[in-house]
Amino acid sequence: MTQAAGFLKIVDARGDRIPIRALAGEYEGAATGRRMSTWGTSTKGPNTALYSSLNRLRARSREVIRNNPLMDGGVDTFVANLIGSGISPRWQLNDKNLKKQIQELWSDWTEEADFNNLCDFYGLQSLVSRALIDAGECLVKVIPAYPGDNVDLTVPLQLQVIEADHLDETYNTIASNGNEIRMGIEIDKSGRRQAYWLWKDHPGEAFITQNNMDRIRVPASEILHIFRPLRAGQMRGRPWLSSIIVKLHELDQYEDAELVRKKCAAMFGGFIYEESSQMGDPGAWMGRTGTVDSNESDIVALEPGTFPVLPQGKKVEFSKPVDVGTTYEPWIKQQLREIAAGWGITYEQLTGDLSGVNYSSIRAGLLEFRRRCSMLQTQTLVFQLCRPVSRFWMDAAVLSGALDIQGYFPNRRIYRRIKWRPDGWPWVDPVKDQLAQQMAVRNGFKSRAKVIAEMGDDIEVVDAEIAEDNDRADKMGLIYDTDPRNTAKTGAMQTAADDASADPATPNGGKSNVQE
Numbered sequence: 001m002t003q004a005a006g007f008l009k010i011v012d013a014r015g016d017r018i019p020i021r022a023l024a025g026e027y028e029g030a031a032t033g034r035r036m037s038t039w040g041t042s043t044k045g046p047n048t049a050l051y052s053s054l055n056r057l058r059a060r061s062r063e064v065i066r067n068n069p070l071m072d073g074g075v076d077t078f079v080a081n082l083i084g085s086g087i088s089p090r091w092q093l094n095d096k097n098l099k100k101q102i103q104e105l106w107s108d109w110t111e112e113a114d115f116n117n118l119c120d121f122y123g124l125q126s127l128v129s130r131a132l133i134d135a136g137e138c139l140v141k142v143i144p145a146y147p148g149d150n151v152d153l154t155v156p157l158q159l160q161v162i163e164a165d166h167l168d169e170t171y172n173t174i175a176s177n178g179n180e181i182r183m184g185i186e187i188d189k190s191g192r193r194q195a196y197w198l199w200k201d202h203p204g205e206a207f208i209t210q211n212n213m214d215r216i217r218v219p220a221s222e223i224l225h226i227f228r229p230l231r232a233g234q235m236r237g238r239p240w241l242s243s244i245i246v247k248l249h250e251l252d253q254y255e256d257a258e259l260v261r262k263k264c265a266a267m268f269g270g271f272i273y274e275e276s277s278q279m280g281d282p283g284a285w286m287g288r289t290g291t292v293d294s295n296e297s298d299i300v301a302l303e304p305g306t307f308p309v310l311p312q313g314k315k316v317e318f319s320k321p322v323d324v325g326t327t328y329e330p331w332i333k334q335q336l337r338e339i340a341a342g343w344g345i346t347y348e349q350l351t352g353d354l355s356g357v358n359y360s361s362i363r364a365g366l367l368e369f370r371r372r373c374s375m376l377q378t379q380t381l382v383f384q385l386c387r388p389v390s391r392f393w394m395d396a397a398v399l400s401g402a403l404d405i406q407g408y409f410p411n412r413r414i415y416r417r418i419k420w421r422p423d424g425w426p427w428v429d430p431v432k433d434q435l436a437q438q439m440a441v442r443n444g445f446k447s448r449a450k451v452i453a454e455m456g457d458d459i460e461v462v463d464a465e466i467a468e469d470n471d472r473a474d475k476m477g478l479i480y481d482t483d484p485r486n487t488a489k490t491g492a493m494q495t496a497a498d499d500a501s502a503d504p505a506t507p508n509g510g511k512s513n514v515q516e
Contacts, residue, residue: 046231047183054136054169054236061134061239064248070336071241071248074343074350079129081373084423086110086122087381089390090458092417098405099460102415105402108154109393115143115160121389127161128226128385137164137227137237139196140385141218142392157396159389166198169236171215183236185225186217193220226384228376244342251335258328344372359428370425382420390418424455 042049065071089106093099113121124140131138138161145156167184179186179194186195197215201207227237241248333347340350346365348354354362394415397403408415427433440446449459473480481487 046234047236050234050236050238051169051183054238057239057242057245058135058164060245060249061136061241064241064245065134068248068252070350073352074340074345075130075133077349078133078343078345079126081370081425082129082376082381082422083122083126084456086120086125087377087386087420087422088122088456089386089418089420091415092419093415096460102397102403105154105397106393109157112153112155113157113159115141115158121159124159124161125381125385129381131161131163132226132228132237132380133240135164135237136239136242137225138162139164139167139198140224140226140389142222142224142389144396155393155397155402156400157393162198163202164237165202165204167196167236168199168203168215171197185235186220193225195219196223196225224385224388226380228380241343244339247335247339247342251332251339255332345369362428366425374422377420377422386420387418391416419453421453421456421458424457 065075089103091099091102093102110121113119114124119127128138128140141160141162143158143160145151145153145158151158169183171181171184173181175181175186175195179188181187181197184197185193186197188194196218198218200214200216203213228240230238333353336351337347340347343350346362346369348357348362348365349369357365391412394403394408394412398405398408405415437446437451441448441451452459452462470483470485472478473483479486
């Protein structure tokens with residue numbers, strides 16, 4: 001190590017210079033020098049990190065949603081895009097009659113799915129989605145109905161949505177059967193979930209008795225635990241607002257303080273000044289706030305159309321509230337943009353502010369958001385909720401006799417081939433999208449079935465409806481400009497290509513009524 005011209009130079013045994021950065025490690029982010037000495041880190045596992053924080057994160061997430069109008073509306077927006085009118089199943093069966101029978105039976109059962117009789121199955125999807133946002137996880141108990149239960153159901157099966165608070169994350173022990181219980185979940189020696197230990201009632205309710213505060217062991221086969229795993233081995237879900245809770249809280253405090261400051265400034269119409277007896281004194285004017293000598297008669301009320309007379313020797317200076325300046329709005333917008341990004345929605349969806357967007361920019365933002373929604377629909381809601389529910393439902397329908405399918409149980413795999421269809425997303429300019437879809441179909445890049453599926457419909461249902469419409473119109477002699485068999489795009493009637501060769505014995509002379 002040598003020093004030259006005031007600089008420290010580090011050399012090796014051969015005299016070659018060694019970069020100082022290399023002495024600290026290969027990555028600057030892993031350095032432990034002065035710049036990084038205050039950066040606290042943690043190597044906790046995914047469950048240990050949640051263990052001491054989950055309850056407080058849930059409580060603060062819910063408080064923010066309850067009291068912040070932007071977050072309250074944002075939750076509704078997110079759920080509306082995730083679920084809409086519902087993520088519905090389409091059975092992929094070759095037997096058209098059986099498929100129709102299953103679809104109709106499912107449609108009838110969805111109205112009876114809720115154990116509490118407050119929602120249909122698609123309403124339960126929305127309820128689960130809201131729980132994922134504020135609590136990070138949700139439990140759904142599968143409840144079979146038995147003949148003695150005095151309930152008349154299309155298929156003897158119902159679902160009960162349970163908040164994650166019932167699953168105590170602080171409950172860690174060894175069960176009587178030797179299985180380990182971690183964060184309220186019982187796992188066997190191989191690490192598979194065997195049961196959930198749930199509070200009989202919500203621990204936060206005020207109607208708690210001694211009997212309600214008992215834990216109940218529910219087999220894992222009867223519970224659907226729905227959450228978005230972010231780390232391998234994660235057992236409990238993290239509230240989706242976790243990374244923005246602090247920013248939301250501090251932004252609320254700032255806006256409240258700004259509002260109070262403006263209110264206080266607006267309460268003062270002006271200030272009465274009393275002239276000192278010694279003229280020319282630098283302190284000749286003494287500011288008062290309208291309470292001179294604690295006498296209420298010194299307060300002059302400002303009323304429309306009045307000309308109050310001030311006492312001798314007093315003057316008025318009107319209040320001049322301090323303006324927030326031109327930086328307030330850009331700063332607030334930037335904070336809200338960070339909040340929207342941390343949550344996964346667009347700034348425009350969070351605030352409803354469309355002042356700075358055009359067609360291209362809002363479309364680009366929505367494309368990114370809708371891709372996120374598609375990921376959540378497929379990987380979380382469909383896989384963890386819809387898929388297992390449909391399997392429970394099919395088994396219950398066959399066992400109860402609601403469906404008569406010979407050889408069902410040995411071939412259940414065939415009847416589990418389902419495509420779950422969320423609502424289609426309309427665009428700001430649907431004409432352009434319709435033309436693009438038409439070009440894709442005509443060029444062979446996409447099928448009609450794919451286009452209709454993206455719109456949230458089933459091609460078999462759509463084709464059946466079109467055929468029914470056309471048949472009804474033909475029988476009644478009706479011709480609409482929406483019928484391509486009889487009209488051109490302009491709405492003009494289609495005519496035979498060669499009237500001279502037309503056969504008068506047949507309509508249109510036996511010619512096709514489609515213009516060549």
